[in-house]
Amino acid sequence: LIQLFLPLNFLGFVYREIRRALTDLENMLGLLTRKPAIVDAPDARPWQLQAAAISFQQVSFRYQAERPILQQLSFQVPSGSKVAIVGASGAGKSTIARLLYRFYELESGQILVDGQDIRQLTLDSLRRAIAIVPQDTVLFNSSIRENIAYANPDASAAEIERAIDLAHLREFINSLPQGDQTQVGERGLKVSGGEKQRIAIARAILKGSPILIFDEATSSLDSQSEQAILSAMREVAKQHTSLVIAHRLSTVTDADQILVLQHGQLIEQGNHQQLLAANGSYARMWRQQAEQQSE
Numbered sequence: 001l002i003q004l005f006l007p008l009n010f011l012g013f014v015y016r017e018i019r020r021a022l023t024d025l026e027n028m029l030g031l032l033t034r035k036p037a038i039v040d041a042p043d044a045r046p047w048q049l050q051a052a053a054i055s056f057q058q059v060s061f062r063y064q065a066e067r068p069i070l071q072q073l074s075f076q077v078p079s080g081s082k083v084a085i086v087g088a089s090g091a092g093k094s095t096i097a098r099l100l101y102r103f104y105e106l107e108s109g110q111i112l113v114d115g116q117d118i119r120q121l122t123l124d125s126l127r128r129a130i131a132i133v134p135q136d137t138v139l140f141n142s143s144i145r146e147n148i149a150y151a152n153p154d155a156s157a158a159e160i161e162r163a164i165d166l167a168h169l170r171e172f173i174n175s176l177p178q179g180d181q182t183q184v185g186e187r188g189l190k191v192s193g194g195e196k197q198r199i200a201i202a203r204a205i206l207k208g209s210p211i212l213i214f215d216e217a218t219s220s221l222d223s224q225s226e227q228a229i230l231s232a233m234r235e236v237a238k239q240h241t242s243l244v245i246a247h248r249l250s251t252v253t254d255a256d257q258i259l260v261l262q263h264g265q266l267i268e269q270g271n272h273q274q275l276l277a278a279n280g281s282y283a284r285m286w287r288q289q290a291e292q293q294s295e
């Protein structure tokens with residue numbers, strides 16, 4: 001009997017954990033309200049992955065009829081580059097990530113990946129090619145190693161070790177009583193917001209997707225933790241086409257392009273130096289954040 005019970009028990013565990021992971025993702029993207037069914041087009045084909053370049057072309061979108069959120073938004077994320085989106089709360093930054101992941105249909109315009117309209121691609125191939133580092137990551141009641149490895153059940157031990165190093169988790173793991181076997185999650189060791197986000201970065205590395213969306217945590221982190229996340233992200237961004245939703249401008253000074261969004265429209269675009277020189281909204285936001293930090 002026990003031979004029968006154990007696998008069933010394990011299946012129950014897997015089922016619960018998968019449900020939790022989905023809930024986590026949905027929470028992160030704010031999807032528990034209104035979720036239209038997005039399905040594959042009848043003639044959908046898998047993404048013919050080339051350089052993982054992204055292009056938004058005249059994209060308009062609204063959640064509710066009376067309230068436009070994105071208006072005729074166009075921008076490019078060239079292959080291997082890092083593009084950051086900044087702007088006030090509610091400007092539409094996370095909405096851009098949700099649309100790229102195809103959680104909603106557009107009102108008008110197109111999103112292309114490698115020149116292919118995402119509506120013509122299978123959802124599965126699209127979503128496999130995009131890894132998301134959410135603002136807040138839920139950890140399973142399991143070891144920290146299993147929490148990282150679940151992103152790719154086929155990952156080798158060497159790949160897991162590499163993800164731990166790239167995500168700057170090595171020192172943290174070494175400091176734990178049972179190293180990478182230490183239990184985390186609700187019933188385990190308490191893990192800080194910054195450490196959780198680095199676990200999410202390690203998961204994204206292991207997923208091996210060519211496109212990375214990084215949704216920076218809004219909650220303030222201590223500066224050491226923020227530095228660890230930043231250097232982890234810089235390392236990972238080198239190997240990805242990355243879209244960073246940023247709340248702190250200090251995170252994006254090295255981005256190839258910074259898009260400044262206001263009420264769903266692009267009001268400025270350029271790298272950090274160019275935007276400071278332009279002395280517009282970005283420069284104002286930069287000065288404001290610098291003042292807040294010195295207070």
Ligand code: ATP
Nearest residue numbers: 030033034063069088089090091092093094095096
């Ligand atoms: P923040 O910096 O606070 O995360 P954001 O720039 O990422 O904000 P979005 O989350 O993209 O902003 O939201 C843009 C606007 O769309 C907001 O006004 C928000 O209230 C609204 N919105 C977001 N999700 C939904 C939804 N599911 N249904 C209706 N309106 C929504």
